[in-house]
């Protein structure tokens with residue numbers, strides 16, 4: 366089955382650039398920049414394979430995040446990540462990154478970051494025949510001011526990106542705090558997705574849709590606790606970007622077998638399958654599909670349905686969608 370799943374043309378909507386940096390490259394570039402690595406077994410120490418609270422998981426992500434130090438590393442590593450993505454037969458990818466965090470170590474300008482990622486995208490699209498869309502992340506923990514700056518950047522580069530995201534600690538930084546900048550982005554025509562209801566209260570999901578104008582929800586697993594939230598998602602056709610392994614590792618769910626993905630499908634919620642930070646968690650999108658079949662009881666047809674749901678809800682341009690449809694997804698449902 367693994368070979369069949371690997372061969373499927375895939376769409377991925379929720380994947381972080383930094384958490385997709387292959388482990389060997391993380392080690393190589395950490396050494397190059399003389400960045401500290403875990404003393405014992407660095408190869409394993411930079412990954413998270415057993416469940417731990419979300420803040421600790423984010424601390425571990427730091428090893429990968431720091432490798433994006435300057436224009437050269439951002440360009441080279443973004444290209445390598447896209448190469449890795451193409452090798453898993455992902456034909457349409459929305460890759461997200463946080464300019465705030467990436468610019469931090471060496472005070473890189475946001476515009477330099479954009480130039481480097483866009484140049485990597487151009488080469489990767491040409492070399493691997495994939496369609497790439499970038500989503501800029503505003504990190505809640507960095508505060509409203511940095512959020513405003515990220516939205517300014519997103520608007521400046523509006524033609525080159527496909528949307529914006531809000532991530533980080535939702536428990537201490539409620540969605541309402543970011544209403545003003547996100548409304549501004551929405552009015553300017555940017556698509557919005559937010560990490561919401563991952564480990565925090567399900568009501569944040571509806572608030573994010575109503576006040577932040579999110580048209581997709583990252584994770585949203587906690588919606589399973591509240592039928593009114595589920596009904597809201599169904600009525601408004603808002604899809605969830607679910608990431609089974611990530612949800613297990615961050616303790617959003619107690620056990621992988623208890624992941625509510627299939628239950629959401631049965632209740633009429635539109636679901637998509639994603640890998641989130643695959644190299645941090647030691648997974649791939651193919652492996653996530655395999656988990657959904659083996660552990661959650663999805664059929665191959667249901668996997669294909671989630672791919673088409675992802676395709677339908679993708680924020681990429683009509684032109685990119687048409688090309689991907691004609692070249693890869695036209696026959697998927699047959």
Ligand SMILES: [Zn+2]
Pocket residue numbers: 379381560583641
């Ligand atoms: Zn995420």
